Amino acid sequence: MKVRDFLRRELTSLERSTTVSQAIKLLENSGLSSLPVVDEEGKVVGVLSERDLIRALLPGYMDMLHSASFLPSLDQLARRLREIGDQPTERYMTKEVVAVTPDDSDLHVADLMLRKGLKQIPVVDAQGRLIGVVRRIDLLSRL
Amino acid sequence: MILTVTLNPALDKFYWLDYLPEDLRPSEEGITIRATKSLTSAGGKGINVSMLLAAHGIDTVAMGFLAGHTGQIILRDVLERGVSASFVWIEGENRTNVALIIRGHEYHPIHIHEEGPSVPPQALELFLRKYERMLRRATYVVLAGVLPPGVPVDFYKELARKAKDQNIPVVLHTGGEAMLRALAEQPFLVKPDVRETLRLGDMPLRTKEEVIAAGRKVVAQGASLCLISHHLTGDILVSKEAVWHFEAKVPLSAFRKLVGADDALVAGILVGLSQGKDLIESVKYGMAAAVASAEAEEKLCLDQGKIQAELARVEVRSYESP
Numbered sequence: 343m344k345v346r347d348f349l350r351r352e353l354t355s356l357e358r359s360t361t362v363s364q365a366i367k368l369l370e371n372s373g374l375s376s377l378p379v380v381d382e383e384g385k386v387v388g389v390l391s392e393r394d395l396i397r398a399l400l401p402g403y404m405d406m407l408h409s410a411s412f413l414p415s416l417d418q419l420a421r422r423l424r425e426i427g428d429q430p431t432e433r434y435m436t437k438e439v440v441a442v443t444p445d446d447s448d449l450h451v452a453d454l455m456l457r458k459g460l461k462q463i464p465v466v467d468a469q470g471r472l473i474g475v476v477r478r479i480d481l482l483s484r485l
Numbered sequence: 486m487i488l489t490v491t492l493n494p495a496l497d498k499f500y501w502l503d504y505l506p507e508d509l510r511p512s513e514e515g516i517t518i519r520a521t522k523s524l525t526s527a528g529g530k531g532i533n534v535s536m537l538l539a540a541h542g543i544d545t546v547a548m549g550f551l552a553g554h555t556g557q558i559i560l561r562d563v564l565e566r567g568v569s570a571s572f573v574w575i576e577g578e579n580r581t582n583v584a585l586i587i588r589g590h591e592y593h594p595i596h597i598h599e600e601g602p603s604v605p606p607q608a609l610e611l612f613l614r615k616y617e618r619m620l621r622r623a624t625y626v627v628l629a630g631v632l633p634p635g636v637p638v639d640f641y642k643e644l645a646r647k648a649k650d651q652n653i654p655v656v657l658h659t660g661g662e663a664m665l666r667a668l669a670e671q672p673f674l675v676k677p678d679v680r681e682t683l684r685l686g687d688m689p690l691r692t693k694e695e696v697i698a699a700g701r702k703v704v705a706q707g708a709s710l711c712l713i714s715h716h717l718t719g720d721i722l723v724s725k726e727a728v729w730h731f732e733a734k735v736p737l738s739a740f741r742k743l744v745g746a747d748d749a750l751v752a753g754i755l756v757g758l759s760q761g762k763d764l765i766e767s768v769k770y771g772m773a774a775a776v777a778s779a780e781a782e783e784k785l786c787l788d789q790g791k792i793q794a795e796l797a798r799v800e801v802r803s804y805e806s807p
Contacts (some may be wrong), residue, residue, distance in 0.1 A: 345757070350564055351548065351564055351567065351568065351569035351570060352564060352569075352570050353569055353570060353571035354571070354572070354574075355571075357614070367574070368574060370576040371551070371557075372560075372574075373557070380618070382618065383618065383620070384618040384621065396611075427499065452545065453792070467585070471622070473569065
């Protein structure tokens with residue numbers, strides 16, 4: 343099966359300048375776990391995931407501790423969100439974009455998701471422009 | 486790719502009733518009306534057009550504003566029908582439009598339309614940036630439906646101008662002042678929404694002659710073509726050079742409802758043009774799509790076989806040049 347047969351044709355995306363607060367709202371509305379970031383031509387230049395946002399909210403030492411049990415409360419995260427809420431998405435997005443094309447196979451997508459631990463992958467055309475996304479559930483529901 | 490703009494999407498809710506109580510005045514007991522059947526579908530004129538295009542395998546992107554729980558349902562339905570979705574999310578709740586279809590009066594439904602959420606200026610700016618990005622991929626742009634609160638009345642004019650600057654033909658499928666203002670941007674085709682007023686600007690549309698005169702005025706103001714419904718089974722197409730009358734030879738008793746039929750007409754025309762048919766054959770296909778939708782239980786007939794079957798019942802007549 344090709345990606346074109348099961349992709350979700352959702353073009354909800356962020357711009358580099360979209361603020362972190364706006365991005366969180368858009369993630370909530372779209373129901374997606376990450377959103378592609380596009381340039382003026384609609385080309386995908388990054389991806390902002392829930393994971394990217396959580397990493398941005400956690401204090402630096404969390405990278406070493408690998409556990410949230412050291413956090414005294416979530417107040418610290420809320421304070422941090424107020425600090426970075428107006429900052430641009432570009433600052434926190436993943437710039438090394440993993441994307442697929444409509445002609446790629448379902449097996450290729452599954453392989454990428456497993457190897458790279460991705461919940462969702464943008465689908466782009468030959469010019470690198472966003473034409474949809476593939477979620478893990480899109481694959482699972484067609485098995 | 487055909488880009489459709491529905492600034493005020495809706496969740497369409499249809500209820501089929503065996504009858505409507507004669508006395509609907511408030512009473513102590515209240516009034517309960519039982520539906521024999523119901524149907525829910527994402528709607529708004531542009532979204533309807535996109536749905537029919539997608540059913541024909543034509544690449545189409547729907548744009549507009551979504552809000553709240555209703556917006557989630559609209560988005561899901563749009564995506565499930567193979568339409569690409571590029572909406573801007575705003576606060577509030579998208580509207581739900583209710584149509585009561587009463588047995589024996591299928592072509593005179595009772596509509597209850599909500600106003601829709603208010604669009605803030607920042608959302609309009611974001612929409613315009615997304616629209617400009619999408620224009621790079623578009624072969625046609627369809628600007629369709631009513632404006633939601635917060636959107637300036639000359640917004641369609643601005644969208645039409647941006648498309649014209651990129652040499653992309655615009656189909657204007659709306660009514661009122663927003664449509665009249667956009668005429669200056671020379672749209673390719675205007676399909677005025679005159680359901681509520683039976684007027685186009687200050688011009689009445691009761692007779693064939695009045696419809697032709699109104700169409701000529703729209704063309705004189707900048708449109709290449711103007712298509713106006715003359716009656717339930719007839720449409721008149723006016724260009725600078727000629728006038729054509731399209732008539733579907735179908736008994737009104739075959740119609741189950743009319744909601745969405747004019748959107749099927751516009752979509753069918755674009756299907757024809759996209760498949761390389763000439764203008765007249767494309768409008769005939771649009772008429773066939775409209776008739777097939779009016780005869781269907783679903784909001785739109787997406788079955789190409791049924792649309793093709795209706796083609797033989799569509800007749801076209803050319804009038805003398807103006």
